[in-house]
Amino acid sequence: MKNLFAFLLISNFILLLSSCENSNELKLSPDHWGNGELDKYLQMDSRPFPNNPAAYGDKGAVTTTFHAAAARAGLEALQQGGTSVDAALTASMAQVTLNAGAVVSFFGIMNMIHYDAATRKIVSLDATWNTVKGETDPMTIPGGIADTNEGMYAPRTVSGRTALVGGFMKGIEAAHQRYGKLPFKTLFEPSIYLAKNGFIMNERTADFFKRRDVQLRRLPETKATLIKPDGTGYTAGDLFKQPALAATLEKIATEGVNYMYNGAWAKKAVAAVQKDGGKMTLEDLANYEVIWSEPARAIWTL
Numbered sequence: 001m002k003n004l005f006a007f008l009l010i011s012n013f014i015l016l017l018s019s020c021e022n023s024n025e026l027k028l029s030p031d032h033w034g035n036g037e038l039d040k041y042l043q044m045d046s047r048p049f050p051n052n053p054a055a056y057g058d059k060g061a062v063t064t065t066f067h068a069a070a071a072r073a074g075l076e077a078l079q080q081g082g083t084s085v086d087a088a089l090t091a092s093m094a095q096v097t098l099n100a101g102a103v104v105s106f107f108g109i110m111n112m113i114h115y116d117a118a119t120r121k122i123v124s125l126d127a128t129w130n131t132v133k134g135e136t137d138p139m140t141i142p143g144g145i146a147d148t149n150e151g152m153y154a155p156r157t158v159s160g161r162t163a164l165v166g167g168f169m170k171g172i173e174a175a176h177q178r179y180g181k182l183p184f185k186t187l188f189e190p191s192i193y194l195a196k197n198g199f200i201m202n203e204r205t206a207d208f209f210k211r212r213d214v215q216l217r218r219l220p221e222t223k224a225t226l227i228k229p230d231g232t233g234y235t236a237g238d239l240f241k242q243p244a245l246a247a248t249l250e251k252i253a254t255e256g257v258n259y260m261y262n263g264a265w266a267k268k269a270v271a272a273v274q275k276d277g278g279k280m281t282l283e284d285l286a287n288y289e290v291i292w293s294e295p296a297r298a299i300w301t302l
Contacts, residue, residue, distance in 0.1 A: 001257060002254075005179060019036040019094050019126040019137055021030065021246045023110070024242040026081070026183075026186060026188050027080070027186075027189070028073065028076050028077055028080060028090060028187070028189040028190055029190060029192075030073070030190055030193050030194070031067075031193065033076060037072065037248075038069060038072075040198055040201065041069040041071075041072040042068075042069050042130045042202075044067075044068035044069075045067055045068060045069075045202040045204070046202050046203065047084065049294065050059045051264050056275045057079070058276035060075070060084070060087070061145040062074040062075045062078070062082075063092055063132070064091055064095055065095075066095055066098070066099060066103065066204070066278075067095050067098040067099070068092035068179050069098060069190075069194070069199075069211070070092075070095035070190075071091055072086060072092050072181070073090050073094040073190035073191075074087040074090050074091030075087065075300065076090070076190070077089075077090040077091075077182060077187065080182065081181065081182070082180070082181055082182040083179055083180060083181045083182075084179075084180075085112075085114065085174070085175050085176065085179035085180055086180050086181055086182045086187060087142065088112070088175075089172050089175060089176060089187050090127075090178070090190060090268065091251075091292070092132045092172075093106075093187065093188060093190070094190040094191050094194060096108075096168075096191070097190075097191040097194045097209075097242070097245065097249075098194060098199060098205075099198070099238060100201070100205055100209075100226070101184060102205050102208035102212070103208065103240075104168075104211060105166065105168065105239075106167045106168055106169055106248075106249075106260075107166040107168060107169070107260070107269070108168045109128040109166055109167060109171075110127040110128070110168045110169055110172070110173075111125065111127070111128065111129065111130055112124070112125040112127075112171065112175055113125075113295060114175075114179060115203045121292065121295060122259070122295055123292060123295070124292070124293050124294065125169060125171055125174060125175055125290055125291070125292055125294040126167075126290060126293065127167030127170050127171025127230070127290045127291075128167060129164040129165065129166060129167070129277040130164060130165035130167065130284065130287075130288055131164060131165075132163070132278070132279050132280045132281075132284050133247045133280050133281070133283065133284055134165065134281065134284075135161065135278075136280035137269060139160045141159075141162060142157040142159060142161070143157045143158050143159070143162055144157075144159070145178070146157065156235065157216070157275040158215065159276050159278065160272070160273040160274060160275070160276030160278025160280070161275045161277055161278050161279065162278075163276075163278050163280055165177045165280065165288050167290055168286055169252065169257050169260050169261075170261065170288055170289070170290050171290050172187075172258060172289070172292045173255070173256070173257040174292075181198055184256075185253040185254060187253075188249050188250075188252065188253040191249055192246050192250055192253070194248045195241070195242040195243070195245040195246035195249060196241070196242075196243060196246035197241070197302055198236060198241035198242070199239070199240060199241045200238070200239060200240075200259065201234055201235070201236055201238050203238075203257050204255060205236075206235050206236040208241075209226065209233055209234050209235075210233065210235075213233055216233070219272075219276070219277060225242070225244060248265060249262075251263075251265070260285075261286060261288055262285070262286050263280075266282055266286070267282065269285070270282050270284075
């Protein structure tokens with residue numbers, strides 16, 4: 001076992017991982033996990049807390065806030081010889097896919113704290129929001145700020161002016177370049193599989209969809225993706241597929257993250273934001289950079 005640990009925070013998502021070596025053929029896609037493995041972990045999401053089964057292991061651990069199958073994807077990266085960061089990144093992207101954009105996003109944010117026990121060095125990766133350069137009067141942005149949990153989901157005025165430049169995928173790339181071992185494109189295999197083949201929506205994700213139903217129907221693009229063809233909303237027990245997301249992830253896996261920040265995706269994103277009244281430009285995306293730093297330290301006393 002390598003003496004490495006990584007903490008990855010993506011919105012409300014935390015991972016604690018260690019890495020191990022395995023000489024098996026490198027395949028992270030769920031169709032190589034074994035018969036019934038994916039279904040077993042997907043079904044865990046429907047169990048009421050705290051009735052999930054205990055997890056045991058001596059060669060690494062993966063934990064996620066949502067979706068056991070995402071943790072299983074990270075575990076597969078460990079079993080295939082990946083580093084703790086390979087596992088964290090694989091699990092995080094699988095979780096975003098399984099959340100169907102309900103909580104976190106591939107154009108959202110990412111923070112990572114990495115600890116190397118051999119050198120006792122701790123580093124922090126900040127890949128959070130950047131403001132839009134041309135947005136010089138933020139107090140006039142409509143919609144306000146929700147100050148309660150229920151307020152987050154209540155219908156309110158939104159527009160392209162509320163959009164910020166997310167660094168999630170830039171963070172994925174930067175973390176892998178510094179600490180990854182597996183080929184970059186393999187980390188996307190579980191997410192692409194889950195987006196392309198779909199999964200049965202659980203009650204929690206369906207509830208997020210219900211709460212945001214007004215927002216999901218506001219634009220033709222989101223309505224086409226997140227609302228059923230017959231005009232009804234997705235509910236628990238429905239098979240939910242994301243073919244457009246699968247295509248995007250395949251592009252990023254093969255062409256690199258610049259597809260989102262300088263390529264075709266960036267152009268479409270900026271055009272959509274501007275059409276909706278926002279001031280984001282291609283320059284805002286192209287200029288995004290992650291921040292590496294040493295985290296603040298404090299002495300804990302009882």
